Structures are given as structure tokens and as C-alpha cells.
Amino acid sequence: MYYCLAYFPKVETDRINKIRQRYDPTYNLVSPHLTVIFPVPSSVGKKRIINHIDTVLKNWRPFQIHFGGLKKSWDHWLFLTLKNGESEIKRLSKELYSGFLSEYYRDDLEFIPHIGIGLFIKNNSQYDYKNPQQLTFDDKTYQQALSEAESIGFDFKCIINNLELLELNDDFTRIRPIKKFVLEGCGT
Numbered sequence: 001m002y003y004c005l006a007y008f009p010k011v012e013t014d015r016i017n018k019i020r021q022r023y024d025p026t027y028n029l030v031s032p033h034l035t036v037i038f039p040v041p042s043s044v045g046k047k048r049i050i051n052h053i054d055t056v057l058k059n060w061r062p063f064q065i066h067f068g069g070l071k072k073s074w075d076h077w078l079f080l081t082l083k084n085g086e087s088e089i090k091r092l093s094k095e096l097y098s099g100f101l102s103e104y105y106r107d108d109l110e111f112i113p114h115i116g117i118g119l120f121i122k123n124n125s126q127y128d129y130k131n132p133q134q135l136t137f138d139d140k141t142y143q144q145a146l147s148e149a150e151s152i153g154f155d156f157k158c159i160i161n162n163l164e165l166l167e168l169n170d171d172f173t174r175i176r177p178i179k180k181f182v183l184e185g186c187g188t
Helices: 014-023 046-057 086-096 099-104 139-152
Strands: 002-007 034-041 063-072 077-084 114-119 156-160 162-168 175-182
Touching (some): 014 077, 014 114, 014 139, 034 086, 034 099, 046 086, 046 099, 046 162, 046 175, 063 139, 077 086, 077 139, 114 139
Antiparallel strands (some): 002 162, 162 175
16 A cells, blocks of 8 residues: 545646546546655555644645646656746655655656646556656657647646545555645744
């Protein structure tokens, strides 16, 4: 089992899901989200990770982010990225990866706060969510999805005022919420 921490935007997700339904292999597994702690093994301990997140978030107030960009990741995902709020998300994520979680921080991978809207690898490639690697890129399908996403014109603002701890099974085929954390601290 694994734990991760994510923000689920409180916006109309129909336009995001229109693209995700066709191109995102996790479409039926999880709603559009922005991950701030990527999967860590459950051996870290449920109580321990909850206490750690509570401790970090006690100093965070709600803050606004603005989605509106599109970017291809190094491992061939199409990301819906931020116009504003990226530095706050990165700082929050880095604070969450402190203490005992610091060993799980991947400084070899650039953290781009995003909502994943599609994965573009050739059909015979198997994507490993626990250990992402660059696989064979499907440029034709990517260009089609990029064109569709650009025509939709994603542009929305939301307030990050809560995060959800999720539990994932070992093969990443089942996700269940564990705890919702509310940001209501005394500063950011």
C-alpha cells in the first residue's frame, strides 16, 4: 500500500474530464487533482504521516492558485499547469517532504504542480507509477490531445483550503480517501 496527498479543485471538472476520459489511464480511478506528496509506502505509518501533515499544515492558510497553462512532462504526460501559485505549491510540497518523509523526495525529478490530463506513450509501453521512466512517446496522439486542450482554453482559479490523504493499493488500481486536512493556520 501507498499514501499520497492531493488537492481536488472545487471547480467544474467536465472540461478537464472531457480530455482525461480519452487520454488519461487514471480517469476511472481518481478525479482531477494536484498531488503534493507523491506515493510513499504505507510502511511510514498511517498515524505518523497524519501527524506529520497536521504539523506542517498548522502554519498554512488557504491560498489561491490559477490554472491555465499546458506543458508536456519529461515522461510524456500532458499537464494542466499553473499561471499563479506555483511557488506556494512547491514550498508547501517541500515542507511536507521534511523529517522522515525527506528520504522520499525526488530531487532528480522536477516538480511541476499540475493536473494530469493525458499520458502519451506507445501502446506496448507499461507506465510504472511507482517509478516513472521515459517510455516511447506517441507524438501523433499527443498533438491531437494538445490541440483539443488548447481549444478548450483552460483558465480557472481556486482556493487551496484543504488536502486529502489517499491510500493506494500496491498496483495503483484502487484509491480511497483516508483523511481530509483543512488549511486554517496562522500564516504561510
